[in-house]
Ligand SMILES: Nc1nc2c(c(=O)[nH]1)N[C@H]1C(S)=C(S)[C@@H](COP(=O)(O)O)O[C@H]1N2
């Protein structure tokens with residue numbers, strides 16, 4: 232029978248690391264529980280994540296989106312989880328070997344979380360309380376657990392010593408089982424309780440369930456100006472082509488919101504402020520009572536790379552922004568509307584675009600015949616044909632401040648993106664896809680092209696070094712939406728490079744030279760390579 236002769240320093244360190252992670256669970260669990268009382272804005276995990284997003288330097292957004300696409304948020308949360316485990320494990324080991332530095336590390340983590348919480352939009356001084364209580368609880372649990380671990384370590388040492396002195400006394404020396412159990416019970420109970428309470432509280436904090444239920448009960452009014460039914464000619468009969476109207480479930484989602492804001496429409500108000508003769512405050516019911524219009528518009532993200540899918544076309548229902556601005560009466564000298572989301576995101580849009588009678592810029596309440604989905608801005612967002620989303624499409628919008636570009640900046644401008652972002656002419660090949668098995672014969676090369684608010688008038692396709700051939704364009708219903716195109720290609724066996732380029736209503740053709748999305752949108756011809764057998 233082997234005798235337990237002690238606790239190897241490495242094993243002790245591993246238990247200390249475990250203790251550190253348990254302490255972090257206590258911080259987060261208690262803070263999450265506390266934020267049930269001080270409001271969801273008090274939840275430190277998401278606050279820290281949002282702070283990281285806001286502090287991310289220019290170019291990082293582009294990089295992260297290129298890497299993870301619309302899974303960017305899951306990637307960030309996973310990375311944060313790994314970091315928390317590593318740092319808190321280190322804090323546990325430090326507290327065992329160099330007290331009180333472990334407590335200091337957890338304390339610093341608490342301070343960072345506190346800063347993140349109180350600087351979030353919508354946070355009150357109150358919001359920080361949950362984090363403070365969580366951090367104090369975490370530090371205390373760490374200290375107490377490490378003390379118990381120390382008792383176990385010393386008991387094990389004493390026992391090993393005595394065994395060394397007098398092997399015949401083994402049976403009479405009390406083993407470290409008592410101390411071991413004392414430590415384990417404490418650490419595991421504190422950690423497990425925090426995980427359970429924290430997860431439960433997190434689920435309850437996700438109030439979006441309640442708002443989601445409210446959303447499904449909303450009956451949108453009929454449009455005073457309804458969109459014409461979509462004529463069949465705008466849709467080409469080509470398998471694999473992007474549908475003309477993007478189903479809402481497939482519509483790309485890009486925003487800085489780690490948690491989708493959940494706004495009770497009964498509490499929502501939009502304020503029109505700044506350089507206006509009449510400030511306006513509008514409720515959701517008042518907005519729905521106005522004469523609403525329906526328009527198709529293709530939304531595009533400035534981060535959309537050549538060939539990318541951060542673009543979608545939907546039928547929007549809303550109130551024209553020019554009408555609302557006319558009621559507010561902007562003052563002379565104003566040239567920008569700074570729209571603010573409930574979560575603090577802002578976009579700066581040229582006032583002239585929003586006032587333009589020929590631009591269907593709107594405060595949208597409906598998307599493809601339903602109330603806006605929560606992640607697309609419920610209850611109200613902006614939609615401005617012709618401008619990238621980052622300067623125009625504010626979701627969860629709560630304020631429109633009439634101002635000047637020389638005085639205010641939208642969220643992305645100080646982060647390295649242009650203050651103004653008109654959408655660039657672009658085209659994309661949707662089918663065939665690289666890697667598809669293609670049999671020789673007639674192949675439909677097809678896709679979409681867009682230059683919102685200007686309109687696409689021609690699309691050309693080139694195979695290998697052959698001539699540029701005009702593709703067939705589907706009908707267009709308005710310059711604000713993309714256009715499908717197809718070229719029926721007599722494919723011969725071998726490997727082929729296919730390129731596409733579009734020309735807009737102003738006679739401009741897409742330039743070949745590649746440009747990355749930052750600072751004002753990608754450029755270049757989309758090309759794919761296929762092999763035909
Ligand atoms: N509140 C808020 N609105 C926002 C953003 C954001 O980060 N927060 N991102 C903008 C950007 S960059 C784009 S491309 C569009 C995307 O809208 P969607 O997610 O509905 O496709 O929303 C815009 N509106």
Ligand SMILES: [Mo]
Nearest residue numbers: 532533620621
């Ligand atoms: Mo975007």
